[in-house]
Amino acid sequence: MKGKLFLIPMTLGDTEIDQVIPNHIQQLIPDIKHFIVENIRTTRRYLKKVNQDINIDELTFYELNKHTSPKDISSYLNAITNHDIGIISEAGCPGVADPGADVVKIAHTKDIQVVPLVGPSSILLSLMGSGFNGQNFAFNGYLPIQAGDRSKKIKQLDNRSLNEGQTQMFIETPFRNMKMIEDLLQNCSPATKLCIAADITLESEYIKTMSIQAWKNKVPDLHKRPAIFLIHREK
Structure with missing residues (x-):
């Protein structure tokens, strides 16, 4: 079964997770093992803040920035054949004033289900x-x-x-x-x-x-x- 592309919100700064990230999203994140991210270091810190039990070494990260080519972005989505993938921005909601929009655009051409999640913008x-x-x-x-x-x-x-x-x-x-x-x-x-x-x-x-x-x-x-x-x- 083809996986889904989840647009995962991040805090806008050093804010308590529970204040801005709904509980159901916090419960969803540990089940995702593949992430397309704007900044790997920032994402790792965020994931551990969401759940200390997340094993970062088991995760696969694909870095996304203004220099990432459409060909590379398309290849990032190959893992979705067997796994869900999460997009995480540097701050706030991915896809809004953010390079994550390029991933979403390609996902639609591949008939991949896109799931935007509630978070701070x-x-x-x-x-x-x-x-x-x-x-x-x-x-x-x-x-x-x-x-x-x-x-x-x-x-x-x-x-x-x-x-x-x-x-x-x-x-x-x-x-x-x-x-x-x-x-x-x-x-x-x-x-x-x-x-x-x-x-x-x-x-x-x-x-x-x-x-x-x-x-x-x-x-x-x-x-x-x-x-x-x-x-x-x-x-």
Whole structure:
């Protein structure tokens, strides 16, 4: 019988497993012996945190990153003829802003059953906590690094939010968070609402929504903290 492809969520940081990973998923994980993962070391630590009795040496890991070729990904799925396979991202839910989507795409062409499992997603949790439009939103990933291109993109997203009522979401490498905030304050309309969500599900979780004008007097220290940014501008 052909195995299934399970999309296994990971914690977003050093959070207690029971707080964010449902019990039935914790019970499922030890039965899976083949994993396609973004980071083998991180995955090993996570699996032992889920269940100390898991024998890591008995497991097979296939590493997945932006350099992995479609041919290699396809070969990873060969084991599914006799075994279930789990996909585990570096953090959060695989397949969402994550290379795991490439595995899922190929799995569908091979008529492999894909099973997404419930877990923490910084994208959805930040949207829930923002107070912005949750029926019309766009996740834009990383914005351009070059200053001119980034300013232009921010202004485009700000105007799109105004014209379409669409919540605009994006992320940044943690050590560049403060520069991101600076660019947002410079390029968005003063009336635009900005939500900053950092350390989601951690004890240090921070979620705050204010106007760009208000943020200028109250910029938090987000250096090296995982964060997601959302803007929304009403007519």
